[in-house]
Amino acid sequence: GENxxxxxxxxxxxxxxxxxxxxxYSDSASxxxxxxxxxxxxxxxxxxxxxxxVGEKKDQRIAVTLNKTAKHFSLHITETQPExxxxxxxxxSYSGSYIPTFGRGTSLIVHP
Amino acid sequence: xxxxxxxxSRDICQRGTSLTIxxxxxxxxxxxxxxxxQPGQSLTLIATANQGSEATYESGFVxxxxxxSRPNLTFSTLTVSNMSPEDxxxxxxxxxxxxxxxxxxxxxxxxxx
Numbered sequence: 001g002e003n004x005x006x007x008x009x010x011x012x013x014x015x016x017x018x019x020x021x022x023x024x025y026s027d028s029a030s031x032x033x034x035x036x037x038x039x040x041x042x043x044x045x046x047x048x049x050x051x052x053x054v055g056e057k058k059d060q061r062i063a064v065t066l067n068k069t070a071k072h073f074s075l076h077i078t079e080t081q082p083e084x085x086x087x088x089x090x091x092x093s094y095s096g097s098y099i100p101t102f103g104r105g106t107s108l109i110v111h112p
Numbered sequence: 113x114x115x116x117x118x119x120x121s122r123d124i125c126q127r128g129t130s131l132t133i134x135x136x137x138x139x140x141x142x143x144x145x146x147x148x149x150q151p152g153q154s155l156t157l158i159a160t161a162n163q164g165s166e167a168t169y170e171s172g173f174v175x176x177x178x179x180x181s182r183p184n185l186t187f188s189t190l191t192v193s194n195m196s197p198e199d200x201x202x203x204x205x206x207x208x209x210x211x212x213x214x215x216x217x218x219x220x221x222x223x224x225x
Binding site for chain 1: 155204212
């Protein structure tokens with residue numbers, strides 16, 4: 001089955017810096033890659049996703065890049081703010097499965 | 113996206129007892145799932161709740177321990193049976209849309225003493 005590795009497990013940055021979280025996947029059939037943000041005590045919420053026919057997608061301060069050949073994808077957050085502090089999960093799935101495989105999560109801490 | 117609610121939001125239970133968690137969606141959805149999230153951990157799929165048939169369980173989860181009902185396309189329940197402290201966790205229901213994106217309910221925080 002699919003295996004998703006996520007790094008780093010913890011990321012500490014100063015407000016205004018950029019943050020990058022990286023994930024690799026093992027199944028070349030995977031073609032859908034969502035990212036979730038989970039604030040303390042809250043539910044995981046989808047913040048951005050990308051499909052394998054696209055190499056990059058941006059939404060304001062966040063962007064996701066995908067390298068199908070290398071089987072890795074990354075989340076980029078620019079101009080970080082304290083409210084970006086949360087646990088971020090990457091995931092991978094393939095068409096028809098409806099069930100993503102999640103990474104272990106990255107705890108992002110943004111210091112004011 | 114659909115609005116998902118769960119009841120109870122949290123509970124403290126004694127070992128050996130059972131707790132039933134309810135998940136309600138404000139629109140009909142085909143795909144509903146139950147996840148467990150242990151403290152500081154990722155999301156682990158327990159089962160897919162199938163409407164009108166038995167749930168499909170992931171490896172390591174069995175129907176006797178986690179019976180699931182799905183009587184219609186807007187509602188599902190998960191029961192955690194014969195609880196032990198190891199069952200202390202957050203239990204989340206989720207729904208999948210046509211784009212195969214999953215959306216999560218607010219979760220049920222369970223503490224077993």
